[in-house]
Amino acid sequence: MITLYTFASGFGEFSYSPFCTKAGYLLKMSGTPWERKDLHDPRKMPHGKLPAIALDDGTIVPDSDNIRAHLEGLGHDFDAGLTSRDRGISRAFIRMAEEHMYWHQVHDRWGDEANWAIIRKEYFDFLPALIRGFVTSKLRKDLIKTMHGLGLGRLTGPERLERIEPDLQAIAAQLGEQDFLFGDTPTAADASVGAILGGIIGAPAPTPLSQRVADDRVLSAYIARCREAMG
Numbered sequence: 323m324i325t326l327y328t329f330a331s332g333f334g335e336f337s338y339s340p341f342c343t344k345a346g347y348l349l350k351m352s353g354t355p356w357e358r359k360d361l362h363d364p365r366k367m368p369h370g371k372l373p374a375i376a377l378d379d380g381t382i383v384p385d386s387d388n389i390r391a392h393l394e395g396l397g398h399d400f401d402a403g404l405t406s407r408d409r410g411i412s413r414a415f416i417r418m419a420e421e422h423m424y425w426h427q428v429h430d431r432w433g434d435e436a437n438w439a440i441i442r443k444e445y446f447d448f449l450p451a452l453i454r455g456f457v458t459s460k461l462r463k464d465l466i467k468t469m470h471g472l473g474l475g476r477l478t479g480p481e482r483l484e485r486i487e488p489d490l491q492a493i494a495a496q497l498g499e500q501d502f503l504f505g506d507t508p509t510a511a512d513a514s515v516g517a518i519l520g521g522i523i524g525a526p527a528p529t530p531l532s533q534r535v536a537d538d539r540v541l542s543a544y545i546a547r548c549r550e551a552m553g
């Protein structure tokens with residue numbers, strides 16, 4: 323049986339990490355037997371990150387995209403029924419969610435003082451008190467540096483909201499009256515987009531972005547459908 327190594331559940335999500343949530347969604351959709359094992363520390367994983375899956379022969383497959391490829395290799399087509407054009411559009415939505423929107427979620431959690439106070443406790447309570455302050459301050463400093471490097475960390479709050487707004491509108495437009503991005507059943511794009519939006523709306527202290535998504539009838543209903551169908 324496949325074992326999914328994941329960060330723990332929390333804030334209404336399968337995992338604190340949207341990439342782990344995505345992997346859980348893909349596993350559920352695939353119908354393959356699997357179990358989860360929650361980890362605190364990803365450093366022993368091949369990429370030093372989560373999610374990863376362990377196969378029966380002990381092989382560890384890191385990265386949600388590789389997990390998808392592995393499950394597809396077992397015969398599951400997450401995009402069954404999609405035209406090659408829609409498969410291309412799906413890929414673009416996945417990249418938009420994972421490589422852009424994800425960082426807004428990271429900024430909301432690690433860059434916002436109210437959220438930081440909560441996640442610091444929630445994520446890192448397992449660390450011995452003696453080193454907790456040092457370790458968490460370093461992790462936060464590194465992530466803030468990464469966001470500065472990406473450019474996102476240089477934007478003001480209103481500029482960040484303005485930057486992500488067209489992504490949110492693109493998702494709502496693609497959804498239209500459909501339950502999921504490409505029709506009435508979830509596909510690979512829903513595993514990514516649903517997980518990232520779920521992470522955004524799940525900010526433990528409300529932010530302008532989490533509020534924007536929560537107030538959006540189409541997006542908030544979509545997140546709930548993704549959790550229901552794939553969680």
Ligand SMILES: N[C@@H](CCC(=O)N[C@@H](CS)C(=O)NCC(=O)O)C(=O)O
Nearest residue numbers: 339340341364371372373385386387
């Ligand atoms: N591209 C990777 C991204 C995974 C990722 O960024 N995981 C984060 C959690 S959301 C992580 O493990 N961070 C820990 C670290 O970087 O030390 C995937 O799709 O699996």
